[in-house]
Amino acid sequence: MKTDKLVKKVALLGIMGSLALVLGFLESIFIPDIPFLPVGAKPGLSNVVTMYTVSVTGLGGGIYITLIKAAFALITRGATASAMSLCGGLLSTVTVWLLMKKKDRLFSFVGIGISGALMHNLGQLTVACLISGTAALFGYGKYLIIFALVTGAVTGGMLTFVMPGIDRITKNKQYDKYDKEMKE
Amino acid sequence: MKNKKRILKIVSLLLTCAVVLSAALIIRDRKKDFNSAEKSTVAMNTIMTQKIYSEVPGSQITDIITIVNVLEKMISFKDIDSQLSILNREGTLDNGAIADVLRVCTEISEKSGGVFDVTVGELSELWGIGTENENIPEAEEISSLLSECGYEKISINGSTVTFDGDFSVDLGAVGKGMACDYIMNYLMSSEGVNGGVVSVGGSIVVYGQRNKAGDKWRVAVRHPRNEGELLGVISLSEGFVSTSGDYERYFEENGKRYHHILDAESGYPCESGLISVTVVCDSGILSDALSTACFILGREKGEKLLSEYGAAGIFVDKDMNITTVGDIDFEY
């Protein structure tokens, strides 16, 4: 039944949203500043959540998670952090969605994770440069590429391992919409 | 799917915007700079390095070299034909520039209780610190020379200077600062100069703007002990910076360091507990003279002297304790 699916979707999004916030929060506490990278750069473990949500609910769900994260950043860390999170998150989510959608998929979750991490960093860097008024920050790029490669691979790998288990728990009904799109 | 194509378009549009914006920022960054030229020459027996920011910097650079060479000819202690040497020999001279600088020096001598005194030229020569003749003179030699010296023995009337005693004035302590003053006057009156930074043997003058963004000049200060390291960096928009230290010219004997800054009261290298003093103010002669005077006076009296002239400074003592005085932007 349609309402049944909707309720499950809302429930899923609710859980995923909170999970993303918790992961982000834990990251900010336990992960120290990384040398050579801008202050505050984190591995972005919450991207696992975003990727999973996009694979199950499509672009809309992914954007929802992004918005939640940006709103949280606005409240806890301020407008700059929020703008960076929003820009990076949107760019990353759309990229992930596109890559998952393609009929001839190039990448496994690992490659998708890397691409998502890359785009996330690009979005954040761009906002940072716009705000600080200098292009000098792009100098961090060479370090961030490697960082995105590593963290993206890690988040992608995590999702690969975790996916079968979640499949079993949630059963198949959430995939209906996604599978329909895939067949076209 | 139509949806997919649309999203693809939007994403590529966003990416293009990001790239274009970044490119624009990079170009904007580059355009912050004025045209400039740099030159290093030997002048006043030391190294003069200048960087002039203007449309045609070459002519200004040449002019400045000429100005400093002319000044050197006038106040050189070693050159027997210089105006200063004539004054030292004859005991009298009519020269406005020398009269002006001596006026400032005697004022500081007075305010420092006589420990800063440019009349100890012959005493400096006796010590010979920084030359092959460096040695520790006999106490009698020192006291006999000292008895002849004294800033009180200089009388200045308009542009006429008269010495009432047998001594020689050495303007080495303030000569570079004087050059900086001349350079500042020149830059201010020169057409089309956006900015300039000149170092005359370590005495600095900065004028105008270094770039269109109006960033302040960054003047680094040498670390008094660690070769090749910096003590810190001063940010200022216009002015003069001078440093006096016990590391510039010295020799060591029996584990004791004999540096070139003499206390004019004792006749020996001063022992004020300081190893470096940097002064920032609005006159080159003053910044040179004050840095030397404060180095001899020590921190407490030095601070008072600086505030009398509205100057700012950095004091470093033997234990590497750094104190700043007055309105100064110093990061260390």
Add this chain to the structure above:
Amino acid sequence: MNTDKKLLRTLTKGDILLAAVLILVSLVWFASSFASDEESLTLKIYLDGTESVSVSLASLSEEKHYTVGGCIICADSEGVCFEKSDCPDGLCIKRGRMTRAGDAMACVPERVVVRLYGSDDFDTLAY
């Protein structure tokens, strides 16, 4: 299981290609920035105010000697010093070796100035 089997395969050719491209790009980026700033000190020797030698220290794989005016200046990838000079006082030789950006030394009688330029963040040095 509805999750596409391809997604679950741990690594695809595409992944490897992506990783390889990224590593290559960042290596190139690193190499270019390393060559242009970081350790790159430029040695300039002036005679009578005119620049007579300009060379990047990093490009000196072994010791090189420059004769400027009446002085012989010795330089290698780490630093520079006056080795011989026609001047009477030899103060320039006594000065020793210079290794830091912004530093300068000179042989006054011969009117030779030796300077090291680098990417340091200051306009001038007070000493």
